[in-house]
Each structure stands twice: as structure tokens, then as C-alpha cells.
Amino acid sequence: MNDKVKLKKHYDVIVVGTGAAGCFFALSCPQELSVLMITKDKMENSDSYLAQGGICVLQTPDDFECYYEDTMRAGHYENRPESVRVMIQDSPEIMKQIIDYGVSFDKNENGEYDYTREGAHTINRILHHTDETGKEITQTLIDRVRERKNITVLEYENMIDWLVRDNVCYGVVTETMDDVSARRTFTAGSVVLATGGIGGLFKHTTNFHHVSGDSFALALKYNVELENIHYIQIHPTTLYSKKVGRRFLISESVRGEGAILLNEAGKRFVDELLPRDVVADAIRREMIKSGTDHVYITMPNMTSEECEKRFPNIYKACREEGYDLCKDRVPVTPAQHYLMGGIRASICGETSMANLYAIGETACNGVHGANRLASNSLLESLVFAKHTAELIAEKKKEKSDAKRYTGTRLANTVDLSLYPPRDVRRKEKKKLIMDEIRRKDKEFYDKWCNYEG
Numbered sequence: 285m286n287d288k289v290k291l292k293k294h295y296d297v298i299v300v301g302t303g304a305a306g307c308f309f310a311l312s313c314p315q316e317l318s319v320l321m322i323t324k325d326k327m328e329n330s331d332s333y334l335a336q337g338g339i340c341v342l343q344t345p346d347d348f349e350c351y352y353e354d355t356m357r358a359g360h361y362e363n364r365p366e367s368v369r370v371m372i373q374d375s376p377e378i379m380k381q382i383i384d385y386g387v388s389f390d391k392n393e394n395g396e397y398d399y400t401r402e403g404a405h406t407i408n409r410i411l412h413h414t415d416e417t418g419k420e421i422t423q424t425l426i427d428r429v430r431e432r433k434n435i436t437v438l439e440y441e442n443m444i445d446w447l448v449r450d451n452v453c454y455g456v457v458t459e460t461m462d463d464v465s466a467r468r469t470f471t472a473g474s475v476v477l478a479t480g481g482i483g484g485l486f487k488h489t490t491n492f493h494h495v496s497g498d499s500f501a502l503a504l505k506y507n508v509e510l511e512n513i514h515y516i517q518i519h520p521t522t523l524y525s526k527k528v529g530r531r532f533l534i535s536e537s538v539r540g541e542g543a544i545l546l547n548e549a550g551k552r553f554v555d556e557l558l559p560r561d562v563v564a565d566a567i568r569r570e571m572i573k574s575g576t577d578h579v580y581i582t583m584p585n586m587t588s589e590e591c592e593k594r595f596p597n598i599y600k601a602c603r604e605e606g607y608d609l610c611k612d613r614v615p616v617t618p619a620q621h622y623l624m625g626g627i628r629a630s631i632c633g634e635t636s637m638a639n640l641y642a643i644g645e646t647a648c649n650g651v652h653g654a655n656r657l658a659s660n661s662l663l664e665s666l667v668f669a670k671h672t673a674e675l676i677a678e679k680k681k682e683k684s685d686a687k688r689y690t691g692t693r694l695a696n697t698v699d700l701s702l703y704p705p706r707d708v709r710r711k712e713k714k715k716l717i718m719d720e721i722r723r724k725d726k727e728f729y730d731k732w733c734n735y736e737g
């Protein structure tokens with residue numbers, strides 16, 4: 285499909301990544317800005333698409349302090365308070381906007397939104413679309429993006445470098461993801477990184493394999509400030525399977541609605557609604573104690589029919605592995621799931637490099653602190669993408685001809701043949717990021733990354 289895409293050499297904005305953050309950012313840009321979106325894979329293949337549980341929203345002003353406290357407590361009070369406030373304050377408006385774009389959330393028999401709950405939330409404040417909330421939101425945003433004349437989408441295009449001079453970013457170097465691996469450059473007034481997290485670097489992960497921390501490797505190369513790159517969330521319950529590849533997530537909302545965890549002896553060993561890090565550690569201890577690589581989850585409080593209606597996707601995935609979630613003990617194991625840290629960014633996505641912005645999971649804007657509260661990440665991706673678009677639109681009013689001239693000169697001097705082949709780059713990138721994680725937190729590295737080599 286890229287054959288039909290008409291490309292220019294220069295854009296007002298380049299967005300790298302087509303998940304919820306990248307798409308919502310592009311839609312939030314004024315339509316007089318030319319926007320190029322690139323993604324390593326097909327547009328739908330982002331972690332945003334996989335989100336199951338839902339998206340948090342402030343239902344009524346009365347809940348503000350409680351929602352704030354739940355987020356701070358989950359984050360071990362290492363969150364940036366201002367970022368948390370902005371996220372919660374903006375959430376009703378953001379929800380209204382995506383509903384206007386066409387997103388639908390489940391309602392109860394009275395026609396009211398069916399708010400659900402996940403670990404560490406005091407009340408039910410999560411909107412969902414069955415158990416495929418990410419697909420509903422992301423596909424709707426993708427559909428709206430495709431309608432916009434000012435947005436060009438380039439799929440299977442991998443950002444492999446930035447065009448940088450004197451700590452200013454002027455564009456990107458890319459490589460096609462086919463056998464040819466053709467390389468080219470694009471210049472832009474602003475480059476927005478929405479490349480997601482680092483799951484692709486881990487053996488056990490719920491993430492897409494191609495979401496593999498590319499922006500962080502470049503940040504390390506160019507000394508762009510990172511923050512808490514070792515704050516990595518391990519999801520306690522992913523479907524255990526002998527098959528290789530992405531681990532299927534058994535969402536927290538399953539535990540929120542009554543599922544329990546059992547050890548090898550069939551006994552409960554943890555309060556299932558404690559924060560993820562606490563539950564994941566408890567599971568790891570059980571696995572070490574019993575010499576196994578999994579524990580079990582089961583949902584005794586629902587019938588199979590009820591479960592299939594409420595969690596169709598999860599129920600089906602368990603069935604495919606031969607288990608009925610309501611009748612059987614389903615083996616589960618922890619896996620890498622989410623990165624709370626990332627490229628240090630302001631509320632408007634600014635990084636320590638001029639013209640370079642970070643949003644979504646790539647950014648560390650301080651919302652999550654040391655640990656993410658469930659269902660805050662889709663919301664965070666949307667809220668700060670919008671603030672970033674507003675800032676870039678404001679800045680665009682400044683004259684940018686000089687920027688464009690420097691960018692073009694820089695692009696013309698890059699020797700594209702000097703980049704190592706993909707396999708070599710992949711190994712170098714993994715080593716760079718894993719070494720940084722080990723340097724920041726050896727204990728975490730030894731617990732969860734030591735098999736990474």
C-alpha cells in the first residue's frame with residue numbers, strides 16, 4: 285500500500301508510531317500542518333490495539349482526590365503531582381472527544397456506562413468495550429486519521445536514526461521493513477516519538493515484538509535525558525503457553541470481577557487486587573517455592589456463559605489452550621508488560637533535545653511514578669498527545685525556513701550506506717538498553733531480565 289503514498293521530503297511534523305498516542309496526536313494537530321506518520325509494521329499492529337481492560341475517567345468531580353490518591357499510591361508517590369492532576373482533570377474532555385470520533389463503550393441495562401474496576405482502584409471508574417477496549421479506540425482513531433488530508437501514513441517504515449546537529453532534531457533516517465531495507469531521510473519542523481515501550485527486548489512480554497525501545501537506544505546515543513528506564517511493569521497474569529511469541533494477557537479486570545490465584549497446592553496465596561508489582565512478586569516467590577514456571581487463575585464466581593459475554597477475548601484464548609476459565613485452573617505466568625519510565629518529557633512532550641518530543645509509553649512525563657495504576661496508560665497517551673499537539677501548533681507560528689534549510693543540508697550529508705545491517709543494530713540496541721537497566725537497578729535486572737543475555 286506504500287506504493288500509492290505520495291511523499292514529500294519535508295513535513296511540519298513527523299510522528300513515529302501509530303498507536304493511540306501517535307494517532308491522537310496527529311488528529312489533534314491543526315489541519316494546516318502537514319503530518320507524516322511512520323510505523324514499523326502495519327498501522328493496526330500497536331500495543332494500544334491490544335489493550336483489554338479499559339480506560340480510566342473521572343466520572344464526577346467528587347472522585348478527583350480519590351483517583352489522584354489511587355494513582356499516587358500505585359506509583360509509590362514518585363509520580364509528578366502536576367502531571368497526575370492534568371491527566372485526571374482532562375480525562376472527561378478526552379473521553380467526550382473520542383466518543384465524538386466514534387468510540388463506543390459498554391453500557392448497562394439502564395443505558396448508563398458500565399464502569400469497571402481493576403487492581404488498586406478504590407471505585408469503579410474504568411470505561412471498557414467488552415475486553416477489546418484498545419482495539420475499539422485505536423481502530424476508531426486510525427479510521428479518522430485515514431480521512432485526514434493533511435496526514436500521510438507510511439507503514440513498514442522503521443526509524444533508525446535522527447538527523448541531529450547541536451542538540452536540535454531536524455528529522456529522521458528510516459529503513460523499509462522489506463528485504464530491500466531501502467534507507468531514506470525525511471526532515472521536519474518537529475519530530476514526535478510515539479514508539480511505545482520496550483517489550484520486544486524481552487523473552488516473555490505481552491507487547492508486539494517490533495515495539496522494542498528504538499527511541500531509547502537513540503536517546504542513549506545522543507544523550508537525550510531518560511528517566512527511570514528501569515521502572516518496568518511485570519504483568520502478573522499472562523496465559524502460560526509452551527508456544528513462542530507474545531504472551532496473551534489475562535487482564536486485571538478478570539481479577540477485579542472475582543478471579544482468584546492458586547498455587548501448585550490449590551491454595552490462594554495473595555490478595556488478587558493488590559498492585560501489579562506486589563502480585564507479580566508474590567507469584568514469583570510461589571514459583572520459586574514450588575519449582576514451577578507458573579501458578580493458576582480461575583473464576584469460580586461466574587458461569588462460563590457469563591464469562592464468555594463479559595470477557596469474550598480472554599475466554600476464547602483460554603479455550604484455545606484447552607481451558608475453561610470458570611471450570612479449570614488456567615496456568616499463568618508473569619511477563620514484561622509496560623514501561624513507566626522513558627524519555628523525560630514535559631506535560632507538552634518536550635524532551636532535552638530541541639524539536640524532539642515524546643508521548644505515550646515512550647515518554648516519562650511522571651504520571652505513573654514507580655508503578656502504573658491499571659488503565660491509566662491509554663488515558664495518559666491521549667491527554668499528553670493533545671498537549672503536545674497544542675504546543676507544536678503554537679510554535680509553528682514562528683518562522684521555520686532556517687530550520688528547514690539546515691535539515692535539508694544535514695539530510696544531504698548523511699551516508700546511508702554506513703548503517704550496520706538490521707540484525708547487528710538489533711543486538712547493539714538491546715545491549716545498550718539492557719546495560720542501562722542493569723546500571724540503574726541490578727536487583728530488577730537479576731529478577732526479571734537475567735535470561736536476556
Ligand SMILES: Cc1cc2nc3c(=O)[nH]c(=O)nc-3n(C[C@H](O)[C@H](O)[C@H](O)COP(=O)(O)OP(=O)(O)OC[C@H]3O[C@@H](n4cnc5c(N)ncnc54)[C@H](O)[C@@H]3O)c2cc1C
Pocket residue numbers: 300301302303304305306322323324325327329330331332333334335336337338339340417418441442443444478479480481490491492494495496497498499533621622643644645646658659660661662663665
Ligand atoms: C496486552 C496489553 C494490554 C493492555 N491493556 C491496557 C488497558 O486495558 N488499559 C490501558 O490503559 N493500557 C493498557 N495497555 C497499555 C497500553 O496499551 C499502552 O501503554 C499504550 O497504548 C501505549 O500506546 P503508544 O501509542 O504509546 O504505543 P504503542 O501502541 O505501543 O505504539 C507504538 C507504535 O510505534 C511503532 N514503532 C515502534 N518503533 C518504531 C520505529 N523504530 N519506527 C517506526 N515505528 C515504530 C509501532 O509500530 C507502533 O505503531 C495494555 C498493553 C498491552 C500490551
